[in-house]
Amino acid sequence: MIFTADDFGLDPAVNAAVESAHRDGVLNTASLMVGARAAADAVARARTMPGLHVGLHLTLVDGCPVLPAQQVPDLVDSSGHFAADLWWRGVRYFFIPRVRRQLAAEIRAQFAAFQATGLVLDHANAHKHLHLHPTVLSLMLRIGREFGLRAVRLPWEPLAAARCGGAKGLAPALWSLFLSPWLRLMRRRLRRFGMVHNDALFGLTSTGVMDKAALLRALACIPEGSSEIYFHPALARSALLQALMPTYRHDAEWAALCSPEIAQYLQAQHIQKVHFSDLVAH
Numbered sequence: 001m002i003f004t005a006d007d008f009g010l011d012p013a014v015n016a017a018v019e020s021a022h023r024d025g026v027l028n029t030a031s032l033m034v035g036a037r038a039a040a041d042a043v044a045r046a047r048t049m050p051g052l053h054v055g056l057h058l059t060l061v062d063g064c065p066v067l068p069a070q071q072v073p074d075l076v077d078s079s080g081h082f083a084a085d086l087w088w089r090g091v092r093y094f095f096i097p098r099v100r101r102q103l104a105a106e107i108r109a110q111f112a113a114f115q116a117t118g119l120v121l122d123h124a125n126a127h128k129h130l131h132l133h134p135t136v137l138s139l140m141l142r143i144g145r146e147f148g149l150r151a152v153r154l155p156w157e158p159l160a161a162a163r164c165g166g167a168k169g170l171a172p173a174l175w176s177l178f179l180s181p182w183l184r185l186m187r188r189r190l191r192r193f194g195m196v197h198n199d200a201l202f203g204l205t206s207t208g209v210m211d212k213a214a215l216l217r218a219l220a221c222i223p224e225g226s227s228e229i230y231f232h233p234a235l236a237r238s239a240l241l242q243a244l245m246p247t248y249r250h251d252a253e254w255a256a257l258c259s260p261e262i263a264q265y266l267q268a269q270h271i272q273k274v275h276f277s278d279l280v281a282h
Contacts, residue, residue: 001222001227001228001271001273001274002028002029002198002226002227002228002229002273002274002275002276003027003229003231003273004027004029004030004031004228004229004231005017005018005021005027005029005031005230005231005233006030006031006057006127006230007031007033007036007127007232008042008046008057009036009038009042009043009057010036010037010038010240010241011036011037011038011238011240011241012041013234013235013238013250014038014042014233014234014241015041015042016234016235017235017250018030018052018233019049020235020258021231022051022052023049025257025262025263026262026266026273027052027233027257028052028275029052029053029054029123029228029276030042030052030054030055031054031055031056031125031230032055032114032117032119033059033063034056034110034114035065035110035113036059036063043117043119046119047118053120053122054121055121055123055124056110056121056123056144057124057125058110058125058126058130058136058140059127060106060126060127061082061084061127061130062082062084062127062128063081063082064076064080064081065080065082065106065109066106067105067106067109071102071105072102072103072105072106074092074096074098074099075102075103086128090133093133094134100135100139103139104139107136107143111143111146111147111149112147114147115147120277121149122151122276123149123151123153124140124151125155126140129153129155131152131153131155132179132183134185134189137185141193145193145194149195150194150195150276150277151195151196151276151277151280152190152195152196152197153197153201153228153230154183154187154199154201155179155183155204157200157201157203157204157205158200196276196279196280197279198227198228199223199226199227200223200228201227201229201230202218202221202227202229202230207232208247208248208253209248209252209253210229210230210231211249211253211255211256212252212255212259212262215229215259215262219262219265219266219269219271231253231256232248232250232253233250233253233257234253235250235251237251
Protein backbone atom coordinates (compact mmCIF):
# COMPACT_ATOMS: atom_id res chain seq x y z
CA MET A 1 0.00 0.00 0.00
CA ILE A 2 1.23 3.47 -0.96
CA PHE A 3 -0.13 6.34 1.14
CA THR A 4 0.16 9.56 -0.90
CA ALA A 5 -0.57 13.20 -0.11
CA ASP A 6 -1.39 15.26 -3.19
CA ASP A 7 -1.00 19.04 -3.50
CA PHE A 8 2.28 19.15 -1.54
CA GLY A 9 3.45 22.74 -1.90
CA LEU A 10 0.02 24.26 -2.45
CA ASP A 11 -0.21 25.89 0.98
CA PRO A 12 1.83 25.99 4.21
CA ALA A 13 -1.05 24.24 6.01
CA VAL A 14 -0.79 21.36 3.52
CA ASN A 15 2.98 21.13 3.94
CA ALA A 16 2.73 21.06 7.74
CA ALA A 17 0.13 18.28 7.56
CA VAL A 18 2.30 16.25 5.18
CA GLU A 19 5.26 16.51 7.54
CA SER A 20 3.15 15.63 10.58
CA ALA A 21 1.45 12.68 8.87
CA HIS A 22 4.81 11.31 7.75
CA ARG A 23 6.60 11.74 11.08
CA ASP A 24 3.70 10.66 13.28
CA GLY A 25 1.47 8.65 10.96
CA VAL A 26 1.42 6.31 7.97
CA LEU A 27 2.04 8.77 5.12
CA ASN A 28 5.07 7.77 3.08
CA THR A 29 4.66 9.54 -0.29
CA ALA A 30 3.80 13.04 -1.52
CA SER A 31 3.16 14.63 -4.90
CA LEU A 32 4.71 18.09 -5.30
CA MET A 33 3.17 21.07 -7.12
CA VAL A 34 6.40 22.71 -8.24
CA GLY A 35 4.76 25.99 -9.29
CA ALA A 36 2.60 26.49 -6.21
CA ARG A 37 3.21 29.32 -3.76
CA ALA A 38 4.47 27.09 -0.93
CA ALA A 39 6.61 24.78 -3.08
CA ALA A 40 9.91 26.02 -1.64
CA ASP A 41 8.67 25.33 1.88
CA ALA A 42 7.58 21.84 0.82
CA VAL A 43 10.99 21.09 -0.68
CA ALA A 44 12.76 22.32 2.45
CA ARG A 45 10.62 20.03 4.60
CA ALA A 46 11.10 17.07 2.25
CA ARG A 47 14.87 17.41 2.51
CA THR A 48 14.61 16.71 6.25
CA MET A 49 12.51 13.56 5.68
CA PRO A 50 14.46 11.03 3.60
CA GLY A 51 11.74 8.44 4.19
CA LEU A 52 9.16 10.59 2.40
CA HIS A 53 9.31 9.81 -1.32
CA VAL A 54 8.26 12.72 -3.50
CA GLY A 55 6.95 12.81 -7.04
CA LEU A 56 5.67 15.44 -9.44
CA HIS A 57 2.02 16.51 -9.24
CA LEU A 58 1.82 17.89 -12.77
CA THR A 59 -0.45 20.92 -12.58
CA LEU A 60 -2.34 22.22 -15.60
CA VAL A 61 -5.43 23.52 -13.79
CA ASP A 62 -6.04 25.39 -10.50
CA GLY A 63 -2.82 27.35 -10.57
CA CYS A 64 -0.32 29.27 -12.63
CA PRO A 65 2.22 27.91 -15.11
CA VAL A 66 5.89 27.63 -14.27
CA LEU A 67 6.65 29.33 -17.59
CA PRO A 68 5.75 33.00 -18.11
CA ALA A 69 2.11 33.26 -19.17
CA GLN A 70 3.06 34.92 -22.45
CA GLN A 71 4.92 31.75 -23.45
CA VAL A 72 1.82 29.58 -22.98
CA PRO A 73 -1.07 31.91 -23.91
CA ASP A 74 -3.33 29.05 -25.00
CA LEU A 75 -3.08 27.37 -21.60
CA VAL A 76 -4.07 30.35 -19.46
CA ASP A 77 -6.89 32.84 -19.02
CA SER A 78 -6.67 36.63 -18.99
CA SER A 79 -5.32 36.64 -15.43
CA GLY A 80 -2.44 34.29 -16.26
CA HIS A 81 -3.96 31.32 -14.42
CA PHE A 82 -4.57 27.96 -16.03
CA ALA A 83 -7.95 28.10 -17.74
CA ALA A 84 -10.67 26.19 -15.90
CA ASP A 85 -12.68 24.99 -18.91
CA LEU A 86 -11.08 21.54 -18.95
CA TRP A 87 -13.29 19.96 -21.61
CA TRP A 88 -12.64 22.69 -24.16
CA ARG A 89 -8.95 22.82 -23.27
CA GLY A 90 -8.76 19.05 -23.65
CA VAL A 91 -10.13 19.28 -27.18
CA ARG A 92 -7.55 21.94 -28.02
CA TYR A 93 -4.73 19.82 -26.55
CA PHE A 94 -5.69 17.04 -28.93
CA PHE A 95 -6.31 18.91 -32.16
CA ILE A 96 -4.20 22.09 -32.28
CA PRO A 97 -0.41 21.70 -32.77
CA ARG A 98 0.33 25.16 -31.37
CA VAL A 99 -1.42 24.30 -28.13
CA ARG A 100 0.37 20.94 -27.91
CA ARG A 101 3.74 22.69 -28.26
CA GLN A 102 2.87 25.04 -25.40
CA LEU A 103 1.63 22.12 -23.32
CA ALA A 104 4.87 20.22 -23.95
CA ALA A 105 6.93 23.26 -22.98
CA GLU A 106 5.05 23.68 -19.70
CA ILE A 107 5.28 19.99 -18.84
CA ARG A 108 9.03 20.08 -19.52
CA ALA A 109 9.37 23.18 -17.34
CA GLN A 110 7.64 21.44 -14.44
CA PHE A 111 9.85 18.37 -14.69
CA ALA A 112 12.90 20.64 -14.87
CA ALA A 113 11.70 22.57 -11.81
CA PHE A 114 11.36 19.30 -9.90
CA GLN A 115 14.84 18.23 -10.98
CA ALA A 116 16.20 21.57 -9.75
CA THR A 117 14.98 20.78 -6.22
CA GLY A 118 17.52 17.97 -5.95
CA LEU A 119 14.84 15.56 -4.77
CA VAL A 120 14.70 12.07 -6.26
CA LEU A 121 11.72 11.71 -8.60
CA ASP A 122 9.64 8.87 -7.17
CA HIS A 123 6.65 9.07 -9.53
CA ALA A 124 4.39 11.43 -11.46
CA ASN A 125 0.68 12.06 -11.68
CA ALA A 126 -1.48 15.02 -12.65
CA HIS A 127 -3.71 17.32 -10.65
CA LYS A 128 -7.34 16.21 -11.07
CA HIS A 129 -6.02 13.10 -12.87
CA LEU A 130 -5.56 15.10 -16.05
CA HIS A 131 -2.99 12.56 -17.26
CA LEU A 132 -5.99 10.46 -18.29
CA HIS A 133 -6.06 12.78 -21.30
CA PRO A 134 -4.09 10.92 -24.01
CA THR A 135 -2.15 14.03 -25.12
CA VAL A 136 -1.15 14.96 -21.58
CA LEU A 137 -0.22 11.36 -20.84
CA SER A 138 1.96 10.96 -23.94
CA LEU A 139 3.82 14.20 -23.26
CA MET A 140 4.23 13.38 -19.56
CA LEU A 141 5.69 9.96 -20.38
CA ARG A 142 7.95 11.10 -23.21
CA ILE A 143 9.31 14.15 -21.38
CA GLY A 144 9.29 12.51 -17.96
CA ARG A 145 11.45 9.65 -19.16
CA GLU A 146 14.15 12.19 -20.01
CA PHE A 147 14.09 13.25 -16.34
CA GLY A 148 14.25 9.73 -14.95
CA LEU A 149 10.54 9.03 -14.58
CA ARG A 150 9.87 5.34 -13.95
CA ALA A 151 6.48 5.22 -12.19
CA VAL A 152 3.05 6.78 -12.79
CA ARG A 153 -0.24 6.72 -10.93
CA LEU A 154 -2.96 4.64 -12.59
CA PRO A 155 -6.26 6.30 -11.54
CA TRP A 156 -8.33 3.11 -11.50
CA GLU A 157 -10.58 2.45 -8.53
CA PRO A 158 -12.26 -0.98 -8.73
CA LEU A 159 -16.03 -0.69 -8.69
CA ALA A 160 -16.19 -3.15 -5.81
CA ALA A 161 -13.86 -0.89 -3.85
CA ALA A 162 -16.05 2.13 -4.56
CA ARG A 163 -19.07 0.20 -3.27
CA CYS A 164 -17.11 -0.93 -0.24
CA GLY A 165 -16.17 2.68 0.40
CA GLY A 166 -19.82 3.63 0.66
CA ALA A 167 -20.59 4.83 -2.89
CA LYS A 168 -24.23 4.24 -3.81
CA GLY A 169 -26.44 4.43 -6.87
CA LEU A 170 -25.52 4.20 -10.53
CA ALA A 171 -22.91 6.97 -10.57
CA PRO A 172 -19.88 4.77 -9.69
CA ALA A 173 -20.79 2.20 -12.35
CA LEU A 174 -21.36 4.88 -14.98
CA TRP A 175 -18.11 6.61 -14.09
CA SER A 176 -16.25 3.29 -14.27
CA LEU A 177 -17.79 2.60 -17.68
CA PHE A 178 -16.80 6.05 -18.94
CA LEU A 179 -13.19 5.72 -17.76
CA SER A 180 -12.68 2.17 -19.00
CA PRO A 181 -11.40 2.94 -22.54
CA TRP A 182 -9.10 5.70 -21.28
CA LEU A 183 -7.64 3.39 -18.66
CA ARG A 184 -7.01 0.66 -21.24
CA LEU A 185 -5.18 3.20 -23.38
CA MET A 186 -3.20 4.40 -20.37
CA ARG A 187 -2.11 0.88 -19.45
CA ARG A 188 -0.92 0.23 -23.00
CA ARG A 189 1.10 3.44 -23.10
CA LEU A 190 2.61 2.82 -19.68
CA ARG A 191 3.80 -0.59 -20.86
CA ARG A 192 5.15 0.90 -24.08
CA PHE A 193 7.20 3.44 -22.13
CA GLY A 194 8.36 0.89 -19.57
CA MET A 195 6.60 2.60 -16.65
CA VAL A 196 5.40 0.80 -13.55
CA HIS A 197 2.15 1.74 -11.85
CA ASN A 198 -0.10 0.86 -8.96
CA ASP A 199 -2.64 -1.90 -9.60
CA ALA A 200 -5.51 -0.01 -7.97
CA LEU A 201 -6.24 3.45 -6.59
CA PHE A 202 -8.46 4.32 -3.64
CA GLY A 203 -9.93 7.77 -3.07
CA LEU A 204 -11.73 8.64 -6.31
CA THR A 205 -15.13 8.25 -4.69
CA SER A 206 -13.92 9.68 -1.36
CA THR A 207 -11.86 12.61 -2.63
CA GLY A 208 -11.57 15.18 0.12
CA VAL A 209 -13.45 13.07 2.66
CA MET A 210 -11.02 10.21 3.31
CA ASP A 211 -11.50 10.33 7.08
CA LYS A 212 -10.61 7.48 9.45
CA ALA A 213 -13.86 5.58 8.85
CA ALA A 214 -13.51 5.83 5.06
CA LEU A 215 -9.85 4.81 5.24
CA LEU A 216 -10.64 1.74 7.33
CA ARG A 217 -13.34 0.74 4.84
CA ALA A 218 -10.87 1.15 1.99
CA LEU A 219 -8.19 -0.89 3.74
CA ALA A 220 -10.69 -3.69 4.28
CA CYS A 221 -11.25 -3.90 0.50
CA ILE A 222 -7.74 -3.78 -0.91
CA PRO A 223 -7.07 -6.41 -3.59
CA GLU A 224 -3.91 -8.41 -4.08
CA GLY A 225 -1.05 -6.45 -5.57
CA SER A 226 -0.02 -2.82 -5.13
CA SER A 227 -2.63 -0.21 -4.24
CA GLU A 228 -2.40 3.52 -3.64
CA ILE A 229 -4.61 5.66 -1.42
CA TYR A 230 -4.35 9.39 -1.97
CA PHE A 231 -5.22 12.20 0.42
CA HIS A 232 -5.47 15.99 0.64
CA PRO A 233 -4.39 16.69 4.23
CA ALA A 234 -4.03 20.13 5.79
CA LEU A 235 -3.79 21.36 9.36
CA ALA A 236 -6.10 24.33 8.74
CA ARG A 237 -8.47 25.63 6.11
CA SER A 238 -6.72 28.62 4.56
CA ALA A 239 -8.44 31.06 2.26
CA LEU A 240 -6.81 29.36 -0.73
CA LEU A 241 -7.97 25.89 0.29
CA GLN A 242 -11.46 27.20 0.97
CA ALA A 243 -11.58 28.78 -2.48
CA LEU A 244 -10.25 25.75 -4.36
CA MET A 245 -11.76 22.91 -2.32
CA PRO A 246 -14.67 24.22 -0.23
CA THR A 247 -16.14 20.77 0.46
CA TYR A 248 -12.91 18.98 1.38
CA ARG A 249 -12.31 17.90 4.98
CA HIS A 250 -8.57 18.40 4.96
CA ASP A 251 -8.17 18.17 8.73
CA ALA A 252 -10.10 14.89 8.90
CA GLU A 253 -7.83 13.37 6.25
CA TRP A 254 -4.77 14.50 8.20
CA ALA A 255 -6.23 13.00 11.39
CA ALA A 256 -6.88 9.70 9.61
CA LEU A 257 -3.27 9.45 8.47
CA CYS A 258 -2.07 10.10 12.03
CA SER A 259 -4.54 7.77 13.74
CA PRO A 260 -2.87 5.01 15.82
CA GLU A 261 -5.81 2.80 14.87
CA ILE A 262 -4.74 2.90 11.20
CA ALA A 263 -1.15 1.95 11.99
CA GLN A 264 -2.40 -0.89 14.20
CA TYR A 265 -4.70 -2.13 11.45
CA LEU A 266 -1.86 -2.24 8.93
CA GLN A 267 0.25 -4.27 11.33
CA ALA A 268 -2.57 -6.65 12.25
CA GLN A 269 -3.49 -7.29 8.60
CA HIS A 270 0.15 -7.53 7.44
CA ILE A 271 -0.33 -4.71 4.95
CA GLN A 272 3.09 -3.53 3.79
CA LYS A 273 3.77 0.14 3.13
CA VAL A 274 5.78 0.62 -0.08
CA HIS A 275 6.83 3.41 -2.43
CA PHE A 276 6.54 3.63 -6.20
CA SER A 277 10.29 3.11 -6.35
CA ASP A 278 9.76 -0.29 -4.73
CA LEU A 279 7.53 -1.25 -7.66
CA VAL A 280 10.35 -0.27 -10.01
CA ALA A 281 12.77 -2.45 -8.07
CA HIS A 282 10.50 -5.45 -8.59
